[in-house]
Amino acid sequence: MKIAVVGATGRTGRLVVGLALAAGHTVTAVARNPARLPEFATGTPLTAQADIHRPGSLHGPLAGQDAVVATLGTADRRPTTVFSDGARELTAAARAGGVRHLVTMGSAGLETSQLPFAQRMVTRLVVNRVYREVHHDLARMEAVLDASDTDWTVVRVPMLKDGPPAAHPLVSYDRPLPRAGTATRATVAAWITDHLGDPETFRRLVHLADG
Template sequence: MPSVAVVAATGRTGRLVVERALAAGHSVTAVARRPEALGIEHPRLTVRAADVTDPDTLREALTGHDAVISALGSRGRGPTDLYSAGTAAIIAALPEGARLVVVSSAGLAAPADAGPGTRLAARALYRVMRHAYADMERMEARLAASGLVWTAVRPTGLTDRPGTGRPRVSIGATERVGNRTSRADLAAFIVDHLDDPLTFARPVAVSS
């Protein structure tokens, strides 16, 4: 995967994905409404402005890339369609044959091995985050129907702590992982598993 585009590159997760991809030797295009806010310079980095919900402006930014990583995230707890609308635009603009990875949330479903306390906490969190989670579900449904080589990475509660270098992973999101996920560990998992066929067309739960 020599050429990677990162959508929503100026967010806290997106910025770390850009840094990790560059460190891994990829050529990277950082895509955002205000890419100048990224504040990173590198000989293998290109910055492009695009409306992340408009496939026409995205198409030019994404052309020629082997993989596209979406770090879209909404703010607040109110109704949103950012995840589903943004992913729909990315799907429409995606270069033929390109890999697509999106950031979702482990809060969408309690794993099969979760205990009563974990299930109760998960239900409470889902009520609080119901609008964002409902839109993430719509996003993942779009992915499942797309026929693309996609992965929905579902981190648990995100933190800005340093990465552990030992992320806990559940392919298929069927087993418990930890309660918190360092954004650095999330970025590392995404970049390091772009070519991993075990993650293709599946959700993957991740934590630190």
């Protein structure tokens, strides 16, 4: 498959690039500064410079790709539009470029109604307060995707950490996990890479955590 990874210099994006190369895919690593990409033991990706805040800059890198993985993020807790702006640019470029599958990352904290009481209270009183603005924009992102005609997958993740991939990750489609806990970036990257182009994941919210 031909795959583009948007946000390829981030900690999760780098892992997706490496795993996709190891799986034999043709990978285009898309970033604001591709020079920040590391060397990969499994091959060398194509590179492209783009910025989701610059309208139209993704059209070239995404043209003709079979799948696109967006691992956007922000360390800023102030109001942001990085995710919703990204979704608009990604869906427009995917439609223009004939992309079959778009995968983005979301947050397990957007849906708490089915969590156990203690976990629900911690999420609402602590996590959601700290990441309120990020969650607001992630919700806008999901609305943009849902209104599009793109075959998207949103991988909703709990708190991310470094470490090896889980041998048996917990996965739930369109329903939150009862005990989300944490997930390593390697777990998320491995699941995404293994499910590129998987029609079972199209237009679904996939909740993922370490087992």
